[in-house]
Amino acid sequence: MWVICNCYKRTFRSATKYILFNENLKIARGPRTSLSCRRWYAKTNNTSKRGRTAIFQQLDKSQSLPETDSTLTSLQKAMKSGDDFIYGVTPVYAALTVKTRNPIRCLYLQEKADFSKRKDAALLQQIIQMAEEANIPSKTLNKGDLNNLSGQRPHQGIVLQAAPLQLDYIDQLPSAGLSPNKPAPVWLALDEVMDPQNLGSLLRTACFLGITGVAICNKNSAPLSGTVSKASAGAMELMTIHAVRNMSRFLQNSQRQGWYILGASMEKDTVNIENIHPSIPVVLVLGSEGFGLRTNVQNVCDGFVAIQRRFSSNCNTEVAFSIIDSLNVGVAGGILMEQLRASRDY
Numbered sequence: 001m002w003v004i005c006n007c008y009k010r011t012f013r014s015a016t017k018y019i020l021f022n023e024n025l026k027i028a029r030g031p032r033t034s035l036s037c038r039r040w041y042a043k044t045n046n047t048s049k050r051g052r053t054a055i056f057q058q059l060d061k062s063q064s065l066p067e068t069d070s071t072l073t074s075l076q077k078a079m080k081s082g083d084d085f086i087y088g089v090t091p092v093y094a095a096l097t098v099k100t101r102n103p104i105r106c107l108y109l110q111e112k113a114d115f116s117k118r119k120d121a122a123l124l125q126q127i128i129q130m131a132e133e134a135n136i137p138s139k140t141l142n143k144g145d146l147n148n149l150s151g152q153r154p155h156q157g158i159v160l161q162a163a164p165l166q167l168d169y170i171d172q173l174p175s176a177g178l179s180p181n182k183p184a185p186v187w188l189a190l191d192e193v194m195d196p197q198n199l200g201s202l203l204r205t206a207c208f209l210g211i212t213g214v215a216i217c218n219k220n221s222a223p224l225s226g227t228v229s230k231a232s233a234g235a236m237e238l239m240t241i242h243a244v245r246n247m248s249r250f251l252q253n254s255q256r257q258g259w260y261i262l263g264a265s266m267e268k269d270t271v272n273i274e275n276i277h278p279s280i281p282v283v284l285v286l287g288s289e290g291f292g293l294r295t296n297v298q299n300v301c302d303g304f305v306a307i308q309r310r311f312s313s314n315c316n317t318e319v320a321f322s323i324i325d326s327l328n329v330g331v332a333g334g335i336l337m338e339q340l341r342a343s344r345d346y
Helices: 035-045 074-079 089-098 121-133 143-149 196-209 226-231 247-256 317-323 329-343
Strands: 019-021 027-029 054-056 084-087 104-110 138-141 158-162 186-190 213-217 241-244 260-264 282-286 303-305
Touching: 074 143, 084 089, 084 143, 084 226, 089 104, 089 121, 089 158, 089 226, 104 121, 104 143, 121 138, 138 143, 143 158, 186 196, 186 247, 186 329, 196 213, 196 226, 196 329, 241 247, 247 260, 247 282, 260 329, 282 329
Parallel strands: 104 138, 186 213, 186 282, 213 241, 260 282, 260 303
Antiparallel strands: 019 027, 027 054, 084 158, 104 158
């Protein structure tokens, strides 16, 4: 289609000076079109008056491709499904063993990968067998596609597509009572822990040390994703994760049921964990990275605990004292959970 601007009084001789409409983009180009020409063309064709070098004509909606799932690849459909992608040998094995995710849709394996030469070859073979017995389809993908499913994180050549884990919402902990003959339970409450690596590390430690339960905030917490599952070495798949809508209210309600609320803080007067009687049920509360416990959560706590700094003789103590004032929440939580459990072993 050819158009000659009516503002010019002469005929263009060169083909390059014609205004040629691109049939796909519907863009008219012309090196010497004037502002008045563009305004006239925009007015007569109901298009925008703006633009310095191009005139845009509205696309005919009947000519544009409809945005449907038929235009997506199977991998793109999987990524848009809202499912979780569990990656890594141990998390995938844990998810297939406990079967808390329903449904489990597909097992993806890296093509041309020789799993027989790996140290975990027996576990990988067991995973494949479990998927076959559960009628879970298996597909092979190249490493790049597996990288996309795992968010560019190490996947060890295996990814499992499954429904997200369901949170168990609670408003308070039940009354544990006092039992002088056996140690009371210990719960872990995480107040807005946002980093998935820290959350996974805490879940792994809680599972390993025998913590009774874990409660996280419904909002402003890291989602229970494949990244958290990998960081927990699959422990997230084995545990029931409880969620609370309001952390301070949850702690207050649990406090009325006889629970001792112990917050981790470097800024408050602290208590010695060994002085807390083993028969008293405890909720250990950890705050977010960098900010610690929120003020409304601190106001609920019965006491606070901190980890004493003991700098190595191999470092500059004066500089270390000014810049290393705390521990990563995952590391600090592991130390405090171990101290609590150790004080109740009798």
